[in-house]
Amino acid sequence: MNCSFTDLEENTLIAKDALSNGEVPVGCLLVHQNQVIGRGRNQVNQSKNATRHAEMVAVDQLLDWCRHRNRDVRAVCERTALYVTVEPCVMCTAALRLLHVPVVVFGCRNERFGGCGSVLDVASADLPRTGTKFKVCEGHRSDEAIQMLKTFYKQENPNGDQTHTHTHTHTHTHCVHICVLCTFLFPHLFISLFLLPFFLHFDSFSLFFNRVPSFLCLSSFFLLFSFL
Amino acid sequence: MEPQRKRRKGSACDTDSWVAYPVLSDEQSQDVELIEAFAAPIVDKKETSRLVRELNGLYPMITLQHIKRVRACKEEGSPHPLEVLVCLVSDAHGQEKMVSIDSLLPSDFRRDGLGEPFVVKVPARPPLTRPQFEIASKHWPLAFHEDKQVTVALKGELFSPLQKAKMHMYMTTALTAAKAGREGGMEAVGAVAVDPAMDRIIAVSHDCRGKHPLHHAVMVCIDLVARSQGGGCYSYDQYPACHFSSPSSNPFENTSEGEPAFQPYICTGYDLYVTREPCVMCAMALVHSRIGRVFYGTTSADGALGTKYKLHTQKDLNHRFEVYRGLLSKQCEDLNGLEDHFEKEHLKE
Numbered sequence A: 001m002n003c004s005f006t007d008l009e010e011n012t013l014i015a016k017d018a019l020s021n022g023e024v025p026v027g028c029l030l031v032h033q034n035q036v037i038g039r040g041r042n043q044v045n046q047s048k049n050a051t052r053h054a055e056m057v058a059v060d061q062l063l064d065w066c067r068h069r070n071r072d073v074r075a076v077c078e079r080t081a082l083y084v085t086v087e088p089c090v091m092c093t094a095a096l097r098l099l100h101v102p103v104v105v106f107g108c109r110n111e112r113f114g115g116c117g118s119v120l121d122v123a124s125a126d127l128p129r130t131g132t133k134f135k136v137c138e139g140h141r142s143d144e145a146i147q148m149l150k151t152f153y154k155q156e157n158p159n160g161d162q163t164h165t166h167t168h169t170h171t172h173t174h175c176v177h178i179c180v181l182c183t184f185l186f187p188h189l190f191i192s193l194f195l196l197p198f199f200l201h202f203d204s205f206s207l208f209f210n211r212v213p214s215f216l217c218l219s220s221f222f223l224l225f226s227f228l
Numbered sequence B: 001m002e003p004q005r006k007r008r009k010g011s012a013c014d015t016d017s018w019v020a021y022p023v024l025s026d027e028q029s030q031d032v033e034l035i036e037a038f039a040a041p042i043v044d045k046k047e048t049s050r051l052v053r054e055l056n057g058l059y060p061m062i063t064l065q066h067i068k069r070v071r072a073c074k075e076e077g078s079p080h081p082l083e084v085l086v087c088l089v090s091d092a093h094g095q096e097k098m099v100s101i102d103s104l105l106p107s108d109f110r111r112d113g114l115g116e117p118f119v120v121k122v123p124a125r126p127p128l129t130r131p132q133f134e135i136a137s138k139h140w141p142l143a144f145h146e147d148k149q150v151t152v153a154l155k156g157e158l159f160s161p162l163q164k165a166k167m168h169m170y171m172t173t174a175l176t177a178a179k180a181g182r183e184g185g186m187e188a189v190g191a192v193a194v195d196p197a198m199d200r201i202i203a204v205s206h207d208c209r210g211k212h213p214l215h216h217a218v219m220v221c222i223d224l225v226a227r228s229q230g231g232g233c234y235s236y237d238q239y240p241a242c243h244f245s246s247p248s249s250n251p252f253e254n255t256s257e258g259e260p261a262f263q264p265y266i267c268t269g270y271d272l273y274v275t276r277e278p279c280v281m282c283a284m285a286l287v288h289s290r291i292g293r294v295f296y297g298t299t300s301a302d303g304a305l306g307t308k309y310k311l312h313t314q315k316d317l318n319h320r321f322e323v324y325r326g327l328l329s330k331q332c333e334d335l336n337g338l339e340d341h342f343e344k345e346h347l348k349e
Ligand SMILES: [Zn+2]
Pocket: A053, A054, A055, A088, A089, A090, A091, A092, A093
């Protein structure tokens, strides 16, 4: 099983499922070595527990997965990436730190509660007793995430107060901008550098992610100059 | 006779052994910031109202509405009785600090009764607390819209002896739960959710990190509150010290037909007592749960209700609440004392 676009599409499907259940449409996947070991959507209304965000639900599945296979939770988490449609809130960001998850990929920003830079930057803050800092990559499939949130806030929420996200259309980071620029200039480069990592092993994926932005930046400058 | 006297004395001393202090926002607790301005003596008192009016028109000093324009002269036997603020040093573009009154005022300004300017320091922001006001007013007189509750709270006198006795009881319950958790091999942290309107404990919890790395005492407590409302996600049956009681066990409240008297909604209106300051995850969980107030015993290194963050006063968040620290601080410190000491030593290395 590969961590391919089908998985990332599944993410969107999970969020759509939440939407049809009257919950805030946030879907997420925990991917460990090409395998989805946790998935979740918001269950706040259902559980009457305001902390049942998609990430927390997915973490419970990860813990079950570890328990059944008798695997060390920390060792598994240290090689797991979270894909989530919306930037994790401050609480979930701290939870992911406490679990030592090294990478989080999200679609759009969460201006109301975001813990990866929007309200606070807990992901990279100096908190020596709150697990490990993690890397963030934002802007992945953000348009769809935004669209779903807009649909959610347009439709009547039967449970009154619901709190998770509010989005701005300005969500693309420089990372995504560079990717778009690259696609425009030289599609093969984009495919090989940005898309390929998703089909590869997670370890190489994270390795790529560390280097992709600078790599792409350099490449695009190089290409620009060659065109001129 | 003897044991009874001893017990009474003991319980009275217990509530006197701690003080609940409010954890205020940065704006409320920061030092008074000063800004430089030019003041000038009013040598002719009869000109005062005209000078103030015309200076207000010329230099409105909009950001300093809390500052009084005129002050009585400080030193006794001063040749002039009053001093007036002319403008901020930053308003006088490119001026040296030694200036003449002529360079600050346009030529058509009637400067009768005005002496030569000098630099003073005035408070840059309106004071939010009495301590800030007392320091700020030493520099220049200013207006203060006092929040009396904050003033009383800062003195540690907000809660009556009766209220303190109740708070003492709830925190003692949290301490007992913390010890139960420690005996089970967990971190020594306990939490209690209380409905203050009914004076009733809704949920009691301790740290349950043994089975689930995110089951900090506060997270467990929030889920137990959800259980009390017919929700919740986990079973803590293996931890007898973690329990809840349903707020609607009163048969008159829970009628199947008609309007329900009162439906509790997550932690709205509840107080949380926790032996140590919550971490970022737990503090934000309390924001999401709309907690009423939080009381904690001792601070923690990465705490998010005072130490590293003040999530309860965070402007961008949709819910704010009051936080008090210092309840049974000695007993709460003793719970984690050894571990904390060890960890601190470990971090230093
Ligand atoms: Zn969250």
